Amino acid sequence: MSNGTRIDPEEREPRAIKLRQPKHTGRKIVLAVLSVILIVALGGGVYAFVEYGPDFGFTSVITKKPASSETEEPSLPYEPEIPEEPESVPEEPQVPETSEPEPEIPVIEEPVPEEPQIPRDEWFMILVNKENPLSEDFSIETAVIDERGRVVDARIFDDLSAMISAGESEGLDFVIQTAFRTYAKQKEFFEAGTTTAAPGTSEHNSGLAVDISCASGYFEGSPEEAWLLEHAHEYGFILRYPEGKEDITGFEHEPWHFRYVGKEQAVLIKESGLCLEEYLAQ
Ligand SMILES: [Zn+2]
Numbered sequence: 001m002s003n004g005t006r007i008d009p010e011e012r013e014p015r016a017i018k019l020r021q022p023k024h025t026g027r028k029i030v031l032a033v034l035s036v037i038l039i040v041a042l043g044g045g046v047y048a049f050v051e052y053g054p055d056f057g058f059t060s061v062i063t064k065k066p067a068s069s070e071t072e073e074p075s076l077p078y079e080p081e082i083p084e085e086p087e088s089v090p091e092e093p094q095v096p097e098t099s100e101p102e103p104e105i106p107v108i109e110e111p112v113p114e115e116p117q118i119p120r121d122e123w124f125m126i127l128v129n130k131e132n133p134l135s136e137d138f139s140i141e142t143a144v145i146d147e148r149g150r151v152v153d154a155r156i157f158d159d160l161s162a163m164i165s166a167g168e169s170e171g172l173d174f175v176i177q178t179a180f181r182t183y184a185k186q187k188e189f190f191e192a193g194t195t196t197a198a199p200g201t202s203e204h205n206s207g208l209a210v211d212i213s214c215a216s217g218y219f220e221g222s223p224e225e226a227w228l229l230e231h232a233h234e235y236g237f238i239l240r241y242p243e244g245k246e247d248i249t250g251f252e253h254e255p256w257h258f259r260y261v262g263k264e265q266a267v268l269i270k271e272s273g274l275c276l277e278e279y280l281a282q
Pocket residue numbers: 178204209210211254256257258
């Protein structure tokens with residue numbers, strides 16, 4: 001009982017203290033928490049400033065200062081580099097522009113396929129004249145074209161026969177005077193003075209040429225000549241030594257001498273008005 005009375009004030013005080021203590025502890029906790037937050041915030045701020053500071057404010061300021069200072073200060077190593085870079089930018093589109101006309105060059109080279117229209121290396125386009133003689137061992141496979149045993153290159157037999165037959169079907173009468181002549185025979189004639197063409201220099205040595213006359217023997221001005229001048233190219237033959245080309249062909253005008261060059265080339269040569277030397281020189 002007595003203890004209860006004495007103890008009561010004592011017990012009241014600690015009770016009051018106990019009631020006040022939570023108040024103090026609460027403030028301390030709040031202060032502690034605030035201080036911790038401030039410390040963490042300051043610490044984090046300092047840390048971020050130290051670590052990431054250069055990436056933000058300082059770098060931008062530092063880079064701006066030298067950029068403005070370089071334009072003001074005549075620092076030679078930087079100023080020429082800055083104007084060169086913008087100039088190189090327009091140069092880059094110029095590079096593809098120059099590369100674009102390059103593929104146009106093969107487009108311009110399209111005339112190249114036109115050149116094969118003149119098959120200079122083909123057997124029927126061989127050039128035989130006093131400057132381009134055939135060799136002594138030149139040989140061909142021949143075909144007989146008449147009852148007298150005259151022969152030509154076997155490869156022109158069909159076209160020659162077709163031309164003669166076509167003219168004869170219109171009432172004309174062709175006579176083959178000269179066809180293939182061997183190198184040896186040409187040499188014999190040349191040494192005898194029968195011809196001015198040395199061995200190998202006559203187209204008759206090639207087997208691609210024929211001298212055509214008519215039954216009357218007067219070929220110039222004959223219907224046979226007129227018909228050949230109009231139709232020979234249709235069968236692959238051209239008038240080899242036309243009038244006015246003597247200085248180029250090296251031969252006088254021979255109205256009877258026809259040379260085989262193939263149907264396609266014969267048409268082109270006739271249309272060109274050129275002799276074979278001129279045509280092949282294109
Ligand atoms: Zn002839």
